[in-house]
Amino acid sequence: MKIAIDAMGGDNGSKPVIEAVKEFLNKYPGNELVVFGKEEELQELNGLCRIVNAPDVVPMEAGALEVLRMKNSSMCKAISTMKEEGFDAVISAGSTGGFLSAATLILKTIPGVKRSALVTAFPTKIKGKKVVVLDVGANNENNAEELLQFGYMGKAYDQALFSVKEPKVYLLSNGAEAHKGSPLVKEAHKMYLEDKFVGFQGNMEARDVLNGDCDVIVCDGFSGNVLLKGMEGIAKMMSGMIKANFKKNLWTKLGYLHVRKGFKDMSETMDYKSVGGAMLLGINGVVVKAHGNSDAYSFFSALKVAKQMVDFEVVKNLKESFKNE
Amino acid sequence: MKIAIDAMGGDNGSKPVIEAVKEFLNKYPGNELVVFGKEEELQELNGLCRIVNAPDVVPMEAGALEVLRMKNSSMCKAISTMKEEGFDAVISAGSTGGFLSAATLILKTIPGVKRSALVTAFPTKIKGKKVVVLDVGANNENNAEELLQFGYMGKAYDQALFSVKEPKVYLLSNGAEAHKGSPLVKEAHKMYLEDKFVGFQGNMEARDVLNGDCDVIVCDGFSGNVLLKGMEGIAKMMSGMIKANFKKNLWTKLGYLHVRKGFKDMSETMDYKSVGGAMLLGINGVVVKAHGNSDAYSFFSALKVAKQMVDFEVVKNLKESFKNE
Numbered sequence: 046m047k048i049a050i051d052a053m054g055g056d057n058g059s060k061p062v063i064e065a066v067k068e069f070l071n072k073y074p075g076n077e078l079v080v081f082g083k084e085e086e087l088q089e090l091n092g093l094c095r096i097v098n099a100p101d102v103v104p105m106e107a108g109a110l111e112v113l114r115m116k117n118s119s120m121c122k123a124i125s126t127m128k129e130e131g132f133d134a135v136i137s138a139g140s141t142g143g144f145l146s147a148a149t150l151i152l153k154t155i156p157g158v159k160r161s162a163l164v165t166a167f168p169t170k171i172k173g174k175k176v177v178v179l180d181v182g183a184n185n186e187n188n189a190e191e192l193l194q195f196g197y198m199g200k201a202y203d204q205a206l207f208s209v210k211e212p213k214v215y216l217l218s219n220g221a222e223a224h225k226g227s228p229l230v231k232e233a234h235k236m237y238l239e240d241k242f243v244g245f246q247g248n249m250e251a252r253d254v255l256n257g258d259c260d261v262i263v264c265d266g267f268s269g270n271v272l273l274k275g276m277e278g279i280a281k282m283m284s285g286m287i288k289a290n291f292k293k294n295l296w297t298k299l300g301y302l303h304v305r306k307g308f309k310d311m312s313e314t315m316d317y318k319s320v321g322g323a324m325l326l327g328i329n330g331v332v333v334k335a336h337g338n339s340d341a342y343s344f345f346s347a348l349k350v351a352k353q354m355v356d357f358e359v360v361k362n363l364k365e366s367f368k369n370e
Numbered sequence: 371m372k373i374a375i376d377a378m379g380g381d382n383g384s385k386p387v388i389e390a391v392k393e394f395l396n397k398y399p400g401n402e403l404v405v406f407g408k409e410e411e412l413q414e415l416n417g418l419c420r421i422v423n424a425p426d427v428v429p430m431e432a433g434a435l436e437v438l439r440m441k442n443s444s445m446c447k448a449i450s451t452m453k454e455e456g457f458d459a460v461i462s463a464g465s466t467g468g469f470l471s472a473a474t475l476i477l478k479t480i481p482g483v484k485r486s487a488l489v490t491a492f493p494t495k496i497k498g499k500k501v502v503v504l505d506v507g508a509n510n511e512n513n514a515e516e517l518l519q520f521g522y523m524g525k526a527y528d529q530a531l532f533s534v535k536e537p538k539v540y541l542l543s544n545g546a547e548a549h550k551g552s553p554l555v556k557e558a559h560k561m562y563l564e565d566k567f568v569g570f571q572g573n574m575e576a577r578d579v580l581n582g583d584c585d586v587i588v589c590d591g592f593s594g595n596v597l598l599k600g601m602e603g604i605a606k607m608m609s610g611m612i613k614a615n616f617k618k619n620l621w622t623k624l625g626y627l628h629v630r631k632g633f634k635d636m637s638e639t640m641d642y643k644s645v646g647g648a649m650l651l652g653i654n655g656v657v658v659k660a661h662g663n664s665d666a667y668s669f670f671s672a673l674k675v676a677k678q679m680v681d682f683e684v685v686k687n688l689k690e691s692f693k694n695e
Contacts, residue, residue, distance in 0.1 A: 253603065275576035
């Protein structure tokens, strides 16, 4: 397995990437990681893996064209080298828009796939169980046919990453009943039925997404983005309130000692870092976007996501699924 | 002020409504409440306010046509009597879909208003400060012109309910930058600028909605529903985790004693019941939908919302705003 790694784009620079790479090589020997970035910053990896000097750093707000113009950027070199040398995967913690669109332009979508989708996983009420959500923002709008394809893509991802044999797939809607939803959802619902999509369970309201019943929730990129970021926003607000409650005074700090374990478990459950970022599905190759503020643990999780996608041949399987489209 | 009250539709029957009515008459004497429902259940209100016998109860899942057909239902009678006798407001805790569409059909939208919108308020990071969100689900889809009108409606609501003089209005989008968003948001953004909408601040991502900077967030009914219910879902999940953490054993219960105050404040802040449900804006008359599972406090809050909307002549002001449309 060969993975191209952009070591520079994240908020925290190359340090967490170096840590994650070392950890990964240690845990999964026999895989080849190729790291792109400022050579002098990557000395620690000398002898452990191939280092490609690509000193320019793509700014956080960069778009695809800017990435493509920056030929010596770690991001652009990582993607284009992946393409030229036939690597299996590419990872970056840099500009989401820039990375995803540049990867799409360089690597191209799988034949038959109308649109790629950004997929990630949320924690649920059921310990250890995740729900797969797509598209969370690769697209500004989608049509019904694309929503049907997202169902197949999400299913393949869920099977590979969480070993769910027969994922239950729902459409995100404003009511659970089959006749409810936006015109787009209504049309997509009909297409799922006509397609006899195995595992399709109907519509689901946003409030039930985390109840543990749903394996894959399909939505257009705009709604998915609202869902993801809305949940992120309120979770952050509540976590802040919890911390403030415990930090108020000596007495409350004492209280924390009594419940420390439970709240640590809770913050681990809610921790998006364990999910390892998001993957762009539907592309010729595994494209993983690590969180912009990744620490070593988070970047390592992203590497693991890439590995599992390659191990389970998700790209090959999707090519198979969509070859007759 | 005359308010029509459907006493029957909620999950908890007429009991919390009776409590809320008594409390309201006590706190705000001189207002006339007319209560619709099973006469024998409402005896406690005899002498306090007018009671109209309307024994049929609209089922939770009823649509507008079902409501209109059930002439002797408390919901249908409350709305039609409001219209016939010229009341100021109507309130129900019954079927959302049925109530909102029946109210729209009977009372009609304000001339010039393209679509009514369901509006509610969320808590924010800043203590006591609420953010107004609309549409949270009256519509399955909206066009840009409707989103512009929602801005005016939300502004009027914010000014009346929270006394914000010059509300900051944002469009919900998948990026804060002006050029980001669905085609709908992009078009609406342009219309806000062309309209020189006073207080328009641009786009806002879902994750920032609760940061306290935004007074009114405008979205189409589908996205708004996803935002509202997604946040509700994760807030409920986290609250459940918090409670479970404290209830584990004697030791954790002891811990709770140390931080009780902070967590009570927190659950009050997050408590949707204090917001008093949602209002349907853009209708000829004040139409308030109390929470289906309202207790007396929650229904009382809904009555207060209705009172403030009438006091501040929101309907009259909106009529003024839209008369040249």
